[in-house]
Amino acid sequence: MELTGAEIVVRCLKEEGVEYVFGYPGGAILHVYDALYNQDDVKHILVRHEQAAAHAADGYARASGKPGVVLVTSGPGVTNAVTGIATAYMDSIPMVVLSGQVPTKLIGNDAFQEVDAVGITRPCVKHNFLVKDVIQLAETIKKAFFIATTGRPGPVLVDLPKDVTAAKTEFTYPRKIKMRSYNPTVKGHTGQIRKAVELIAAARRPMIYTGGGVILGDGSRELVELTRLLGYPITNTLMGLGAYPATDPQFVGMLGMHGTYEANMAMHDCDVLVGIGVRFDDRVTGALDKFCPLAKVIHIDIDPSSISKNVRVDVPIVGSVGSVLRAMITMIREEKFQPDAEALAAWWRQIEQWRAIESLKYNPSTEIIKPQFVIEQLYQVTAGQAIITSDVGQHQMWAAQHYHFDRPRQWINSGGLGTMGFGLPAAMGAKLAFPEQDVACVTGEGSIQMMLQELSTIKQYNTPIKIVNLNNRYLGMVRQWQEFFYEKRYSMTYMDALPDFVKLADAYGHVGMRIDRPADVEGALREAFALKDRTVFLDFITDQEENVFPMIPAGGGQNEMLLAGKDKMVSTHEEGMILV
Amino acid sequence: MNNTRHIISILLENEAGALSRVANLFSARGFNIECLTVAPTEDASLSRLTLVTTGNEDIIEQIVKQLNKLIDVVKLIDLTEGPHIERELMLIKVKATGEQRAEMQRLTDIFRGRVIDVTDSTFTIELTGTSDKLDGFIGAVHSDNILEVVRSGVTGIARGQKSLHV
Ligand SMILES: Cc1ncc(C[n+]2csc(CCOP(=O)(O)OP(=O)(O)O)c2C)c(N)n1
Numbered sequence: 001m002e003l004t005g006a007e008i009v010v011r012c013l014k015e016e017g018v019e020y021v022f023g024y025p026g027g028a029i030l031h032v033y034d035a036l037y038n039q040d041d042v043k044h045i046l047v048r049h050e051q052a053a054a055h056a057a058d059g060y061a062r063a064s065g066k067p068g069v070v071l072v073t074s075g076p077g078v079t080n081a082v083t084g085i086a087t088a089y090m091d092s093i094p095m096v097v098l099s100g101q102v103p104t105k106l107i108g109n110d111a112f113q114e115v116d117a118v119g120i121t122r123p124c125v126k127h128n129f130l131v132k133d134v135i136q137l138a139e140t141i142k143k144a145f146f147i148a149t150t151g152r153p154g155p156v157l158v159d160l161p162k163d164v165t166a167a168k169t170e171f172t173y174p175r176k177i178k179m180r181s182y183n184p185t186v187k188g189h190t191g192q193i194r195k196a197v198e199l200i201a202a203a204r205r206p207m208i209y210t211g212g213g214v215i216l217g218d219g220s221r222e223l224v225e226l227t228r229l230l231g232y233p234i235t236n237t238l239m240g241l242g243a244y245p246a247t248d249p250q251f252v253g254m255l256g257m258h259g260t261y262e263a264n265m266a267m268h269d270c271d272v273l274v275g276i277g278v279r280f281d282d283r284v285t286g287a288l289d290k291f292c293p294l295a296k297v298i299h300i301d302i303d304p305s306s307i308s309k310n311v312r313v314d315v316p317i318v319g320s321v322g323s324v325l326r327a328m329i330t331m332i333r334e335e336k337f338q339p340d341a342e343a344l345a346a347w348w349r350q351i352e353q354w355r356a357i358e359s360l361k362y363n364p365s366t367e368i369i370k371p372q373f374v375i376e377q378l379y380q381v382t383a384g385q386a387i388i389t390s391d392v393g394q395h396q397m398w399a400a401q402h403y404h405f406d407r408p409r410q411w412i413n414s415g416g417l418g419t420m421g422f423g424l425p426a427a428m429g430a431k432l433a434f435p436e437q438d439v440a441c442v443t444g445e446g447s448i449q450m451m452l453q454e455l456s457t458i459k460q461y462n463t464p465i466k467i468v469n470l471n472n473r474y475l476g477m478v479r480q481w482q483e484f485f486y487e488k489r490y491s492m493t494y495m496d497a498l499p500d501f502v503k504l505a506d507a508y509g510h511v512g513m514r515i516d517r518p519a520d521v522e523g524a525l526r527e528a529f530a531l532k533d534r535t536v537f538l539d540f541i542t543d544q545e546e547n548v549f550p551m552i553p554a555g556g557g558q559n560e561m562l563l564a565g566k567d568k569m570v571s572t573h574e575e576g577m578i579l580v
Numbered sequence: 581m582n583n584t585r586h587i588i589s590i591l592l593e594n595e596a597g598a599l600s601r602v603a604n605l606f607s608a609r610g611f612n613i614e615c616l617t618v619a620p621t622e623d624a625s626l627s628r629l630t631l632v633t634t635g636n637e638d639i640i641e642q643i644v645k646q647l648n649k650l651i652d653v654v655k656l657i658d659l660t661e662g663p664h665i666e667r668e669l670m671l672i673k674v675k676a677t678g679e680q681r682a683e684m685q686r687l688t689d690i691f692r693g694r695v696i697d698v699t700d701s702t703f704t705i706e707l708t709g710t711s712d713k714l715d716g717f718i719g720a721v722h723s724d725n726i727l728e729v730v731r732s733g734v735t736g737i738a739r740g741q742k743s744l745h746v
Binding site: 147303304305 | 593596597600601604608638641642645646648649651652653654746
């Protein structure tokens with residue numbers, strides 16, 4: 001039987017096992033919406049802004065490991081989604097975006113609601129397609145899912161002209177797809193793995209540094225096994241938190257700009273660095289010329305272009321993290337590689353000294369709510385089990401520092417693009433993936449207002465989440481930089497005329513709470529999480545000028561950390577001033 | 581690290597937008613691109629793209645990796661890594677009156693070019709060779725006498741049995 005292009009789209013989604021599509025209708029995509037109407041295999045979530053569709057699909061993907069699917073119309077529909085697509089691209093999140101397009105005959109004519117979607121998204125997708133003939137539709141969608149979910153994952157956009165979704169053809173969905181130009185390497189090179197293992201075994205001051213790639217590649221189990229087998233210290237990037245249990249003593253905390261003192265010092269002094277599923281991002285390395293000056297570097301990654309991009313690598317291994325780590329474990333076991341116990345003990349003694357500095361400590365208060373305290377209480381009240389999404393700013397760093405993530409896919413944030421507004425729609429996506437789990441969005445009064453309208457979507461689809469708003473009446477992270485680097489000239493960072501979030505929550509049909517005393521923090525959180533089937537907006541009035549510590553100022557080396565209380569931040573290096 | 585000139589030869593899926601992906605990559609990542617040529621091959625589904633770029637070892641490594649990462653890139657080689665033949669075609673229109681005519685003809689012969697169009701005051705000369713050789717010819721003609729220069733951009737192929745194919 002012949003199907004229309006629109007029906008084929010829906011059938012393809014079904015074949016791919018897609019549970020949810022996040023989208024917003026409009027003229028060019030109407031045929032597809034019509035095909036969605038009389039079926040219930042694929043559920044559609046109607047967001048209130050296309051950016052939220054992409055973030056929600058992204059949150060769903062990060063929580064579940066399955067690709068997120070977005071459906072938008074042409075023109076403003078797809079341009080609105082671009083920020084969400086770019087966010088997913090920077091963090092390598094598998095996503096398929098289906099966008100409506102004007103009919104093929106009108107393409108290039110400046111038709112109503114026409115934009116060059118393929119051109120606009122090209123720099124922020126893994127790949128994209130314009131389908132010009134319904135005959136190619138099913139295969140193109142198959143390719144889109146294949147490309148989005150394999151190798152280093154990423155968003156793929158398929159642009160669908162309206163006439164293509166109307167045209168008819170026989171539907172067959174290809175079982176398998178082979179592309180001569182796309183064949184990601186999975187298995188690591190055995191010779192390279194051997195070199196790495198020898199280097200690891202000979203290390204005296206080893207350091208394991210892992211990132212989002214371990215989570216994306218489902219390599220957490222292997223990572224834990226290898227790390228425990230070796231007894232080496234391990235640090236995670238902001239994107240990699242949860243891949244190794246944060247409550248394990250071998251975990252020395254997050255590294256980088258706002259990482260722990262022990263993690264950054266150990267990075268700086270290590271002699272063998274094992275980078276796994278990381279990309280040596282500038283938030284992690286600080287000044288490149290001061291990065292791990294003594295270390296031989298091993299780098300395992302699925303993307304060859306990540307290797308030696310920022311930092312010269314001595315032993316590169318291209319392959320999927322899980323399979324490479326498995327091969328390493330087997331080799332270490334079979335050949336009984338033994339680390340130097342004495343050197344390792346001395347190294348741990350040094351690390352414990354750094355750890356004793358307690359770089360995440362802050363000044364507690366009984367008068368005013370400290371933002372760190374809220375996160376600590378959130379951790380306690382949820383027994384460390386909740387899925388936490390965050391927006392971007394100080395609250396994001398405090399959540400990363402003070403909520404100890406013990407499992408992968410528990411911590412969901414926009415690390416690469418740093419997109420304010422990500423947290424709320426991402427929480428909704430995560431909740432849809434795991435309806436039985438507690439999901440909290442840690443946010444600030446700045447970020448939350450960028451996607452506030454999604455409170456309505458959350459109501460419509462009954463995805464109860466808890467919003468933990470650390471309300472400091474400032475664009476805190478920017479204010480912190482202005483305090484340190486611009487002599488407290490708080491240019492445009494004070495948020496006046498904030499809405500009454502309690503009333504606002506109520507207006508959207510949710511529960512609102514305003515908490516301004518430290519003594520009430522725990523009780524409010526308990527009450528909120530007890531309301532299982534309600535979304536609760538917790539507006540915590542926090543210490544206005546609290547800063548995120550420790551900190552490596554832009555341009556600084558890993559051993560040039562500024563600690564809370566001890567160091568007064570003056571100006572950073574001149575070269576640092578031009579960095580962000 | 582020294583900057584060196586590289587000729588990268590690519591087999592590209594003959595898809596709409598494939599060329600812009602390559603061009604986009606160079607502008608987005610700030611890589612230098614000196615020249616770019618594209619043409620169909622004997623296989624209708626593939627185009628052959630040759631590009632010339634300069635950079636140090638690290639940059640060239642990144643360029644090659646990033647190009648390989650593009651889904652439309654089927655295969656590529658850096659021709660400058662081995663023995664290879666480089667050719668570029670130039671059409672150059674020069675003033676040619678009086679004594680200049682014999683002089684221009686002699687110069688063309690030295691460079692093994694051909695005069696392919698003649699008027700009472702101009703010659704149009706065709707010349708093939710490496711970019712260096714074409715530069716050499718331009719250098720040998722007084723700039724006042726050059727009316728127009730058209731160059732095809734570099735193409736190249738590996739010497740010997742090595743070949744780039746799918
Ligand atoms: C879309 C977007 N615009 C601007 C920024 C720059 N920026 C980074 S953090 C920040 C302040 C965030 O303020 P808030 O959400 O209140 O969080 P806080 O830092 O106070 O915890 C800003 C403006 C950004 N990351 N994203």
